[in-house]
Amino acid sequence: MSDLVVTCPKGFWEEWLLEGDPAGSKWSGTEWGWYLTSRARPPINVGDRLYVVAHGRLRGYAPVTALRGLSFDPKHDCQPPGGVYLDVADLDASPPYHAVDQWCICRRGDAVAVTIHEPIKGFQGWRYTWWPREQEIPFPNWRAVA
Numbered sequence: 001m002s003d004l005v006v007t008c009p010k011g012f013w014e015e016w017l018l019e020g021d022p023a024g025s026k027w028s029g030t031e032w033g034w035y036l037t038s039r040a041r042p043p044i045n046v047g048d049r050l051y052v053v054a055h056g057r058l059r060g061y062a063p064v065t066a067l068r069g070l071s072f073d074p075k076h077d078c079q080p081p082g083g084v085y086l087d088v089a090d091l092d093a094s095p096p097y098h099a100v101d102q103w104c105i106c107r108r109g110d111a112v113a114v115t116i117h118e119p120i121k122g123f124q125g126w127r128y129t130w131w132p133r134e135q136e137i138p139f140p141n142w143r144a145v146a
Helices: 010-018 088-093
Strands: 004-007 033-037 050-052 057-065 067-073 084-087 100-107 127-128
Touching: 010 050, 010 100, 067 088
Parallel strands: 004 050
Antiparallel strands: 004 127, 033 100, 050 057, 067 084, 067 100
16 A cells, blocks of 8 residues: 545635535546656555645545656657656556656546544645554534634
């Protein structure tokens, strides 16, 4: 298990809420992604949890459905200057000519609103979870900023 935590920037919070399939809603049929820039592949797998922190609080998590990396290699059917996101299994089987440094952690609904009893300062990139799941409590008012 490699659950990870990311931060939604304060200035992006309202837009992120509108993206779709928030905690408590049914799956719309759309796949959603959390995009990261990192030369290191995020150590997360299908079935792990991606937690989101915003405005100093843990807001919840969603089960991961895929991890994809951005390839600009023409052998992956992309046309310069654009790229294509490929599942990591495809990247491993046919590595691009360049280092992958753009990642998408995917989800399809099933988000769950939970928090913990400690404030969390925002950060860039990702971190491993540092609390046991038993500390998580429901967070019905997860959208509230204050």
